[in-house]
Amino acid sequence: MRSFSAPRKTKRAIRRFRARLRRMKVRTADDGPPERSSSRPLILTISLAFLTIFSAVAFSGAAGGTILLPIQRFFLNWLGAGRYVFTLLLLGMTLSSFWTVLRKPPLTVTAWQCVGFLLFFFALLTFLAAEKGEPGGRLGCLLHEVLRRRLGEAGEMVGLIVGALAAAALIGKLSARPFFARAIAAARKKAMRRSVVPEAICEPEPWETTAEESVGRSAQELPTPVRETDKESEEDLEAKRYRNKYPPMNLLEPEMGFINREIDVTDTVQAIMTAMEELETPVEIVSHCVGPAIIQYQVRPSSRRGPGPESASRRIKVGDVAKVERDLAVQLGVTNLAIQAPVPGKSYIGIDLPNPAALTVRLRPLMESRTFREMKSKLRIALGRDITGKPVVVDLEQMPHLLIAGTTNSGKSICMRSIALCLLMNNSPEDLRVIMIDPKRVELFRFNGVPHLYGNVETEFERSLAVLNWAVFEMNERYKLFENEGNGVNKIEAHNQLALSRGEKPMARIVIFIDEVAEIMNGPDKSGVEAIDKLASLSRATGIHLILATQRPDTSVITGVIKNNIPARIALNVASGIDSRVIMGKQGAEKLLGRGDMYLVQPSQHTPLRIQGPMLMDSEIDAVVNFWRRLAPPPENADEMGAPWETIIAQQEDEELHDKVFRDAVKAVCTTGRATTNFLQTKFRISFPRAKRILSRMEDLGIVGPSQAGGKPREVLWSPDEADRLEEKIGVTEE
Secondary structure, eight states: EEEEEEEEEEEHHHHHHHHHHHHOOOOOGGGGOOOOOHHHHHHHHHHHHHHHHHHHHHHHHOOOOOHHHHHHHHHHHHHHHHHHHHOOOHHHHHHHHHHHHHTTTOOOHHHHHHHHHHHHHHHHHHHHHHTTTTGGGHHHHHHHHHHHHHHHHHHHHHHHHHHHHHHOOOOTTOOHHHHHHHHHHHHHHHHHHHHTSSSGGGGOOOOOOOHHHHHHHHHHSOOOOHHHHHOHHHHHHHHHHHTOOOOOGSSSSOHHHHHHHTTHHHHHHHHHHHHHHHHHEEEEEEEEESSEEEEEEEEEEHHHHHHEEOEEEEEHOOOOOOOOHHHHHHHHTTTSSSESSTTTTSEEEEEEEEETTTTBBHHHHHHTSSSHHHHTTEEEEEEOOOSSEEEEEEEETTSHHHHHHHTTSSHHHHHHHHHHHHHHHHHOTOOOOOOOETTTTTSSSTTOOTTTSSSOOBBBBHHHHHHHHHHHHHHHHHHHHHHHOOOOOSSHHHHHHHHHHOOOOOOEEEEEEESOOOHHHHHSOHHHHHHHHHHHHTTTTTEEEEEEOOOOOOOTTOOHHHHOOOOOOEEEEOSHHHHHHHHHHOOOGGGGOOOTEEEEEOOOOOOOOOEEOOOHHHHHHHHHHHHHHSSOOOOOOOOGGGGGTHHHHHOOOOOTTTTTHHHHHHHHHHHOBBBBBBHHHHHHHHHHHHHHHHHHHHHHHSSSSSOOGGGEEEOSSSSSHHHHHHHHHOOOOOO
């Protein structure tokens, strides 16, 4: 026993000795190599803390220098408001590292949790870009456009919600496996309970019947089904076709990019202050505002000392700043410089300069904006963005007409087409009907076939007169209807409310687009001028609105009657200050940049509002028109597709046969053998369209041959004797 107890005592003594050495921090050979005291966690913590403070200072707006400023621009452009989330992420990493240095249990983060953080970060950027545009940064705008194109507006929101829920599940280490396991277990328990139910309380199986018995019993007991079309009238079905069915926003192109409000304007500000000092009108820069097309520098007049050493300082007047506009443009080397002295409703002067990083405005974000959605009018129009980048939305019902004027390539036709497309996107053919007159033949033809349009886009002068005369006739008929209804009905809103209370169909509004009104105002037949004047002065209460456009803004086109009855006007880039005065009563439109840069004059505002209009592609118009074509296919009967003014045109053609000028023209052509429009114009002092129409009528009756190439006169097929017997040959009696 003693031989075995001695080694045990020795081992116990050795273990006790080693324990004492460990408490005394003395290492032995059996303890292995000594641990190296590493300072890496402390260095990492300090580095993360430095980066956190560095990013917070850079993103706070107080950044400067050649290092912080580029970093700030990079994160602002690509992440937008998400740069603050990036700072919070660095702060979390710093706290986690500091927790580890303090010998606390480390905060472990798995790879799936990192994926969850990234997914939540991307979903947040996309949501900010979808709602506000700029705060999402370029990365958010890119993700927003990809999801909107692939999934649509509703699909994008569903995808963002699903992505946020998935990110929350990954971050919280939530799993769907326990949920499905519980659901399967509950289903199994329910099935087992059903299987042990006594047979006495089970439901009996249904009796089997033969086919003859079932047919006989169904014929006696079951009621006859009534089709929905039997209960509803055709008008109700037509109303259901368009109800709550409007073109989706994904048919329009989105805006690519955003307004860079952090653009460096230090050099320009210094150049403005230096130039104004040299022009003896010193100013102080208050701030600047970056818009989609221009940058407005907000200045206040400063004071200037006299020539003597003891002379008192003199305050610069606002008019003195406005007088040096041309000189300042020469000093800065800018052609399109405008000075607003002062800015309406503000206490400073605005110096407008072109934005070198201009943004192409699109119609889709304007219609998706809160300003557009909050306006409840059916005739709301998105015109563009103002100097601050805010959407500008107007109500055509309150205007109630609109005049657009500008030179070629100023954006006049695109502005008119965007207005038409905006109305078609928010109105069904039951609520709005459209008439389009396009003498240029190439601007509005893409709207042919849309169910809102009466007939087709009219291009001929004579047919345009018939359209305007029918509009005057329709206006008078509506006034007669209001008069007969009584009950205080004096406008279309009261009539529609009364019609809905009676269960009748409401009256549709009519918008007439004329792309070049100068062709009608300066035409040989003045009936078109009279019709436009009547519509502009009387048609507001009947729901008929005019949208006129011209590239000749002179007093012969924009007459005093039109200016008095159409107070809402849009002035695009014009050739001279005189044209600008004709349109909006003051100069300034001649300094616009073109390509949609415009001034809006409204009766409720005393000063024009500068707006950048949207860019509209032909593919967007085709997409909206094709959508309405699929929703409302053309009628099978060709007579139903005709315009309501076709009867007026037919009556005019019949009246020409009884006209003395037509009979005299036939005799003159057959006698002289000269069948040309110039001969008829000179001989009878008629207009070119009427002479052309008379020759076309002669060709239909077989009096002259078809027109020949090279400007040669037509061949005369009748003799003078046949012309004398015109009434007998065509059955026309002389009145």
